[in-house]
Amino acid sequence: MSAPCAVGLLGGGVIGGGWAARFLLGGTDVRLYDPDPEAERKLGEMLELARSALGRLSAVPLPPEGTLSFVPTPAAAAEGVELVQESAPERLELKQALLAEACVAAGPDVLIASSTSGLRPTALAAEMGRPERFLVAHPFNPVYLLPLVELCGGARTAPEVIERARVLYGSLGMAPLVVRKEIDGFVADRMLEALWREALWLVNDGVATAAEVDDAIRLGAGLRWSFMGTFLTYRIAGGEAGMRHFMAQFGPALKWPWTKLTDVPDLTDELIDEIVAQSDEQAEGRSVRELEQLRDDCLVSVLQALRAHDIGAGAVLARHEAELADGVSAPVMRDDDDLSRPLALHGTEVAPDWVDYNGHAHESRYLQVFGDTSDALFAYLGIDRAYLMTGSYFTVETHLSHLLEALLGDRLSVTTQVLDWDERRLHVFHSLWREDDDALLATAEQLYLHVDTAARRAAPAATTVLERVRRIAEAHASLPRPERAGRSIAISH
């Protein structure tokens, strides 16, 4: 199913504005009612954030944006739409009144939904005509990026309305979670609220500050929670013995005052059997070892993603890498190094996120490996952090040849031959080898230009660097010239 043509929104604040962004950028027209005189400015700013985020998120082009209209009444928001979504403040009477007013104007088949964080749908529908078409659809901030939406019907909600809502929100790229029983706070906010209440106690009791509480989450369990919830995480924590072992090991701790939440369910044999069975189903036959591997793969990628923004665990990683780089650092050329063969300065492995739709490493990953090799070469020439403050080699030209495919898990190594140089330029030839069988997978011929990094223009390299270049070039001059050096591209007809 494609996204709906038009929806009506009651409220355009943090949540309502997020809905507006998700709908508009998904190609749906939006009729927005919000009595706040600042609503238009606030929504405009949120739309800018959303456009920027969604534009970067996906390479697949978004559909043409929907049209936004501000309307003067809740009833006007409900005209000619497929869905009315209420996102007013968490006051029962206010929500009831808004929903009732919109319902009168809405056609009989229009879905009516509330974004409430925790009020029960039966109570929200109390004042409403045709309550069978009403449900809670609870999203998470920012609505235009987070996929979760909890769907919860009330006592009078028709089952097919839940199903229609599931399809509709799914068409927006969301992940609808149908709540099995009507309950205050639904599923997600019950856990968020438990965590929040415990966090308030920690600050109240002077155990930790707000920033420390946040660090306690984002530097540890929060990293796992971005891709695995609490049950699958604990299955892994049970080690090879799995979920039943974990429940046995940490079951007694439930009785201990490890949180203010001391009213806990009895771990009866029935409950343990139920959890173990659900956990087995969730694991889909994957062993703990496979789940550990998956967890680590995800953690590596998430940590790298956060390193790029220098935030939280990514900032910790960046700091540690800088310390390691200062301490260990890439090897610098020594007087007794053997220069009679091409230099072997870099090796790596084809990672899962390198593989493209053709089943092999994307072409840009080959250049990433050659670029890392160039960096190892620069370090070898004595270019360190201090040097980079004033000078650096920039790549000006690269000629790549692909001979064989690099596949997931292949261990790679690169050798480098210096072909030519002057005081500003350096001409090298890299060969990329598969370690298992020494097969030549690709080559890269590169021309670097030495640059004054402040002035951003060509300038001679330092004499210490040039002396090392000269020694390598002299030694490499006796090597055979690589077969693919000096190539240009043409089809021979």
Next chain:
Amino acid sequence: MSAPCAVGLLGGGVIGGGWAARFLLGGTDVRLYDPDPEAERKLGEMLELARSALGRLSAVPLPPEGTLSFVPTPAAAAEGVELVQESAPERLELKQALLAEACVAAGPDVLIASSTSGLRPTALAAEMGRPERFLVAHPFNPVYLLPLVELCGGARTAPEVIERARVLYGSLGMAPLVVRKEIDGFVADRMLEALWREALWLVNDGVATAAEVDDAIRLGAGLRWSFMGTFLTYRIAGGEAGMRHFMAQFGPALKWPWTKLTDVPDLTDELIDEIVAQSDEQAEGRSVRELEQLRDDCLVSVLQALRAHDIGAGAVLARHEAELADGVSAPVMRDDDDLSRPLALHGTEVAPDWVDYNGHAHESRYLQVFGDTSDALFAYLGIDRAYLMTGSYFTVETHLSHLLEALLGDRLSVTTQVLDWDERRLHVFHSLWREDDDALLATAEQLYLHVDTAARRAAPAATTVLERVRRIAEAHASLPRPERAGRSIAISH
């Protein structure tokens, strides 16, 4: 400070084995006591996971691995080490006995630490000689990847011991969090345990299954928790009005039964002032708008990281992208398309993680942009998902020229000229432009070979594709040949 030379570990299970991996791969020798006859095999498997993860995590080379010795007694683990780390099951008497035995053998300056998830250090130290050097150092699974370690001293712990521990664990790339008061469960596990207890109620009461509970976390708030904890997240949720507004808006909900944790702190004016002040300090002067931008940047990167592993919210995104691609899909050539100019099929923006140490986009990102352009060209030629089951163009040769720097935030567009073709080969020339001023930043001349994707060897493209290639090539034949086409690399002396 560099990592310690040697440590003794008591217990080599999920946590103790994780410590062993972090220490060994950080260059520290490990003396491990574990009575489990399977300990060596289990640790070997964990070390493999850790080597694979840490090898991929960072481009900075790890120091040479430390040496692992299995020792027969807790006392032997304490010989000649700087730290003894106990990671036995959560039984107070067992931990007390192990720690006391190691303490007798340990030199007077050796740090003694327990990995307990929640037992109090004063109780753990009850049977111990020299308890002033003992503290809790509580890590998170997997210990070799997650940076958080909570440090908590007992009644007799010396303050300088906490400081020494802070430096020692920091030298391993960890982020020590010193807990301000001795309390059961410390900081992180109080929140994890509150969430876990609430999750058990949800399963117990039939509201959600284990998998649904996990989805409720990882598809929503869990994504934010990987880089922002609960306080900073809620500051943003307050919108422009910030933390005080959020507390006022959601304060009443604390009294509602949104979780089983109904014993909540009173939101006195003093507590609200304290939280607002701590939240202001945590925000470091950044506006809500700036924090929203940071949050979105991180979410985009985390979602992309998870998309690569087809997990959780990343799998939701991948599915939606496939739907969008099927529905909207990249444009396919139509009969009335104007082919008299180079094709304009792709545009993008320089993202934060593209920028390298030289302050501009890494060379591999240029090729990524050109590769995405090639994909758009293939789609334009009518190569869709069905076609890719049997045939695809692979890049065999690329010649890149860098003319100007692409900087963070630059909006880029690419134009493509077809230079030559036959039934298996396609020769194109891409030009990368900065949209703001139409400056030419880089060019890529590429040769593709059409491949039978099952046989993995060259094969003619489909006639429908070749017909589109022919029409473009004929139209482009009247365009001037690009100045940089046909280049080879050389330094002119």
